[in-house]
Amino acid sequence: MSKRTHISTTVNGDPVEFLSDPGVTLLDALRDELQLTGAKEGCGSGDCGACSVMLDGRLVCSCLVLAVEAEDRRIETIEGMAQGGELHPLQQKFLEHAALQCGFCTPGLLVASKALLDQNPDPTETEVRYWLAGNLCRCTGYDKIIRAVMDAAAELRQARRVA
Amino acid sequence: MTDVMDKPALKVVGTRPIRPDGVDKVTGRAAYGADFAMPGMIWGKIKRSPHAHARIVSIDTKKARALPGVKAVVTAADFPDLASQEFEAGESASNLRDMSLNVMARGKALYKGHAVAAVAAASPQIAQAALELIEVTYEVLPHVIDVEAAMAPGAPLLHDHLYTEGLDEHPAAPSNIAKRNRLERGDLAAGFAAAEVIVEGRYVTQAVHQGYIEPHACVCAMSQDGQAQVWSSSQGQFMVRTYSAKILGIDAANIRVTPAEIGGGFGGKTVVYLEPVALALSRQSGLPVKMVMTREEVFEATGPTSGAVVEVKLGAKKDGRIVAAEVELKYQAGAFPGSPVGAGSMTALAVYDIENFRITGWDVVTNTPKVAAYRAPGAPISAFGVESAVDDLALKLGMDPIAIRELNGVRNGVKASYGPTFRDIGFQETLAAAKAHPHWSAPLGPNQGRGVAAGFWFNIGGESTAAVHINEDGGAVVATGNPDIGGSRASMAMMAAEVLGLPVEKVRPIVADTASIGFSMLTGGSRTTFATGMAVTQAAEKIVADLKRRAGLLWDVPVDQIAWEGGAAHCLDPRKDVKPLTLAALAAQSGKTGGPISAEVAINAQGAGPGFGVHICDVEIDRETGHVSVVRYTAVQDVGKAIHPAYVEGQIQGGAVQGIGWALNEEYVFDREGRMENPGFLDYRVPVASDLPMIDAVMVEVPNPRHPFGAKGVGEVPIVPPLAAVANAVRGALGVRMSELPMSPPKVRAVLDSL
Numbered sequence: 001m002s003k004r005t006h007i008s009t010t011v012n013g014d015p016v017e018f019l020s021d022p023g024v025t026l027l028d029a030l031r032d033e034l035q036l037t038g039a040k041e042g043c044g045s046g047d048c049g050a051c052s053v054m055l056d057g058r059l060v061c062s063c064l065v066l067a068v069e070a071e072d073r074r075i076e077t078i079e080g081m082a083q084g085g086e087l088h089p090l091q092q093k094f095l096e097h098a099a100l101q102c103g104f105c106t107p108g109l110l111v112a113s114k115a116l117l118d119q120n121p122d123p124t125e126t127e128v129r130y131w132l133a134g135n136l137c138r139c140t141g142y143d144k145i146i147r148a149v150m151d152a153a154a155e156l157r158q159a160r161r162v163a
Numbered sequence: 164m165t166d167v168m169d170k171p172a173l174k175v176v177g178t179r180p181i182r183p184d185g186v187d188k189v190t191g192r193a194a195y196g197a198d199f200a201m202p203g204m205i206w207g208k209i210k211r212s213p214h215a216h217a218r219i220v221s222i223d224t225k226k227a228r229a230l231p232g233v234k235a236v237v238t239a240a241d242f243p244d245l246a247s248q249e250f251e252a253g254e255s256a257s258n259l260r261d262m263s264l265n266v267m268a269r270g271k272a273l274y275k276g277h278a279v280a281a282v283a284a285a286s287p288q289i290a291q292a293a294l295e296l297i298e299v300t301y302e303v304l305p306h307v308i309d310v311e312a313a314m315a316p317g318a319p320l321l322h323d324h325l326y327t328e329g330l331d332e333h334p335a336a337p338s339n340i341a342k343r344n345r346l347e348r349g350d351l352a353a354g355f356a357a358a359e360v361i362v363e364g365r366y367v368t369q370a371v372h373q374g375y376i377e378p379h380a381c382v383c384a385m386s387q388d389g390q391a392q393v394w395s396s397s398q399g400q401f402m403v404r405t406y407s408a409k410i411l412g413i414d415a416a417n418i419r420v421t422p423a424e425i426g427g428g429f430g431g432k433t434v435v436y437l438e439p440v441a442l443a444l445s446r447q448s449g450l451p452v453k454m455v456m457t458r459e460e461v462f463e464a465t466g467p468t469s470g471a472v473v474e475v476k477l478g479a480k481k482d483g484r485i486v487a488a489e490v491e492l493k494y495q496a497g498a499f500p501g502s503p504v505g506a507g508s509m510t511a512l513a514v515y516d517i518e519n520f521r522i523t524g525w526d527v528v529t530n531t532p533k534v535a536a537y538r539a540p541g542a543p544i545s546a547f548g549v550e551s552a553v554d555d556l557a558l559k560l561g562m563d564p565i566a567i568r569e570l571n572g573v574r575n576g577v578k579a580s581y582g583p584t585f586r587d588i589g590f591q592e593t594l595a596a597a598k599a600h601p602h603w604s605a606p607l608g609p610n611q612g613r614g615v616a617a618g619f620w621f622n623i624g625g626e627s628t629a630a631v632h633i634n635e636d637g638g639a640v641v642a643t644g645n646p647d648i649g650g651s652r653a654s655m656a657m658m659a660a661e662v663l664g665l666p667v668e669k670v671r672p673i674v675a676d677t678a679s680i681g682f683s684m685l686t687g688g689s690r691t692t693f694a695t696g697m698a699v700t701q702a703a704e705k706i707v708a709d710l711k712r713r714a715g716l717l718w719d720v721p722v723d724q725i726a727w728e729g730g731a732a733h734c735l736d737p738r739k740d741v742k743p744l745t746l747a748a749l750a751a752q753s754g755k756t757g758g759p760i761s762a763e764v765a766i767n768a769q770g771a772g773p774g775f776g777v778h779i780c781d782v783e784i785d786r787e788t789g790h791v792s793v794v795r796y797t798a799v800q801d802v803g804k805a806i807h808p809a810y811v812e813g814q815i816q817g818g819a820v821q822g823i824g825w826a827l828n829e830e831y832v833f834d835r836e837g838r839m840e841n842p843g844f845l846d847y848r849v850p851v852a853s854d855l856p857m858i859d860a861v862m863v864e865v866p867n868p869r870h871p872f873g874a875k876g877v878g879e880v881p882i883v884p885p886l887a888a889v890a891n892a893v894r895g896a897l898g899v900r901m902s903e904l905p906m907s908p909p910k911v912r913a914v915l916d917s918l
Contacts, residue, residue: 038191
């Protein structure tokens with residue numbers, strides 16, 4: 001096997017280092033080297049979105065990124081979404097709306113939804129549907145997910161107005 | 164059993180609390196099959212056949228074994244060569260030999276992707292490299308995929324010893340037809356002779372996959388004394404134990420299975436693929452072995468459900484009364500017998516009361532992965548044919564499509580086409596709710612069409628165990644043996660909380676491993692909330708009886724003078740001046756009244772009420788591209804009593820969308836060599852958020868009197884009507900019936916071109 005490379009990166013605000021084979025994906029490195037198993041592998045080809053993470057503020061499928069590409073970059077995963085003991089409004093709304101059944105696609109959907117609301121605080125239903133078209137959910141039929149995202153967006157807008 | 168109607172107002176059941184496993188699932192903390200790791204673990208991978216049908220001449224594993232880092236290599240030679248033997252396991256009978264041969268091919272590979280060998284190595288990369296060093300010599304054989312081609316004389320034979328069962332005479336020669344089944348009543352010829360209008364159709368569906376987002380995964384560790392631990396994602400930890408023990412020829416007592424969280428199943432995780440292989444690799448290496456399938460492996464070597472050909476002929480009087488029906492069902496079983504054609508036959512006409520009918524089902528082996536259960540197995544396919552034909556009949560008679568279903572639909576007291584007599588069913592109520600829904604009378608736009616279709620599923624009960632333990636502070640733990648695939652922890656906790664009089668947050672539901680709870684059938688057949696819920700309710704009722712007895716001891720009052728209400732014992736004896744004793748107070752004094760408060764109930768639940776659905780679908784056709792979009796969708800279903808309405812709606816919405824995918828997009832596509840051409844989510848396209856409108860789920864609550872809260876299964880009914888509901892809507896929009904699924908853009912374009 002090839003020699004392993006030393007990677008220094010930032011995950012959810014913390015500096016981390018690990019060793020990686022050149023062919024290993026960021027997803028596998030997160031899961032197997034850093035024990036961050038919140039991002040899931042559903043397809044390994046960037047088609048299901050279950051492995052969605054943020055890389056330098058951009059939404060990516062971590063199964064399509066090599067671990068070595070994480071050098072000096074900023075990674076955010078589902079594990080960093082709740083702040084301390086408090087859930088992000090999206091997480092709370094997913095719970096309240098029953099927007100998950102098996103829950104396997106949920107981390108990816110939450111990361112992707114947060115990326116949307118960070119750049120578009122007032123999306124239409126159609127915009128939410130198209131933004132989340134890369135995140136497959138086989139259980140819910142998407143209905144409750146879309147409602148949860150719309151509701152979280154409204155709550156975040158309200159919070160911003162109050163602030 | 165208590166009459167539902169006598170129940171006092173429910174406080175917890177019927178509300179929408181946040182599910183107890185929810186926070187773990189939205190924070191990424193929940194551990195699914197592939198999330199588990201063990202110290203010293205190695206990685207297993209499977210070598211699979213590149214051919215759809217081939218004799219395995221030889222397998223040379225020497226080079227793979229010599230690769231540094233490789234710890235074990237297994238082939239069929241490492242598994243017992245089992246005799247053909249039917250055994251009851253889970254929802255239906257399985258053949259032990261077939262199950263073993265599907266896990267690891269012996270002698271012949273029967274489909275592209277069939278496992279022929281496996282390795283375990285220090286890293287996934289080494290395991291992958293070792294797979295390529297295993298040399299398999301094949302003699303490629305002619306293959307057959309299409310169900311009717313497989314039935315034809317002279318078709319390539321998969322199994323030399325397969326003789327069709329169920330024929331009037333024992334066949335002289337083997338064939339690919341494993342079985343013929345038949346359901347009939349009345350006089351078919353007389354029925355058609357009396358008919359004034361006849362419609363006929365031939366309907367074709369392709370194999371579709373359950374498409375759960377989580378690929379199969381497990382970690383298995385067998386120690387030198389033969390005792391094994393298994394962590395895996397499945398629809399039943401007991402099913403994994405039974406199958407693994409039988410395939411390996413070891414005692415069930417030697418296997419303990421701990422269920423991981425399950426990332427979807429829909430029936431597709433009611434069988435084992437990896438666990439026996441990982442156990443064999445662990446036995447050989449002495450190390451824990453982790454195995455995870457790729458998406459390509461999931462498509463090529465697990466599931467799907469059958470592709471099929473369905474022929475339907477209906478005869479009716481001018482007033483719309485159906486007097487004769489003939490249905491022929493030809494279902495692909497995949498490499499081994501066992502398509503869901505039996506259930507397809509039993510459900511085909513289950514929503515109708517028809518005097519004369521004959522249903523014939525054919526179970527046919529083909530060079531494709533062995534089919535697995537998929538949500539209401541068999542029923543969507545036969546319903547697609549029958550509900551399309553009923554629509555054509557309504558059109559021919561100039562009748563409203565809901566009215567024709569009301570006229571012919573089953574009611575209480577009708578003898579079902581599959582045998583029993585219906586009682587306490589809600590089909591007519593469901594039709595009435597569909598007719599009254601504003602969707603049914605809303606105007607349609609240009610290029611739009613509206614379709615309606617009905618569907619039926621039996622729902623089942625079966626063996627379940629539940630234990631309820633009272634904590635020293637008056638809270639409770641509910642342990643059951645069923646994986647939580649869609650929110651069952653919530654419904655278990657709610658039913659226990661209701662009986663005990665606790666807030667639901669005080670009840671912690673646990674999915675126990677096979678060594679910590681008594682046997683439970685797998686999570687399937689829409690049985691868990693009904694059957695396991697019944698075990699939970701009965702265990703909680705035992706606790707209440709015990710608590711009343713203990714309060715009686717403390718008060719020195721006979722137990723019939725004590726009532727349990729609002730989570731406390733109340734003394735009914737007016738001579739006693741005592742305050743109610745809460746569950747917490749009784750728990751705190753349990754040492755004085757007999758020790759720990761705990762109850763376990765093991766039952767074989769009966770009385771699962773069958774479910775009916777009526778779906779309304781509006782589509783719009785893009786005449787330029789042939790693309791069909793669903794613009795409005797309403798799914799009405801009788802659900803008994805909804806324990807957690809939000810998760811019942813979720814089941815209805817999810818099932819409807821899987822059915823929409825089946826109708827419009829999903830299909831296995833094979834090349835000339837019998838290899839699947841689209842084994843990934845890019846080309847096997849399941850519905851995505853932007854393909855869909857909101858799905859209006861309407862719950863009709865006709866309580867099931869045989870469940871303490873009136874519950875019935877809800878998970879399977881919603882995938883039965885959509886295939887025909889969409890097809891009937893497309894017929895409305897195009898003015899022409901499309902009878903082959905999926906109604907994908909090229910096929911719709913072809914129809915548009917022919918107009």
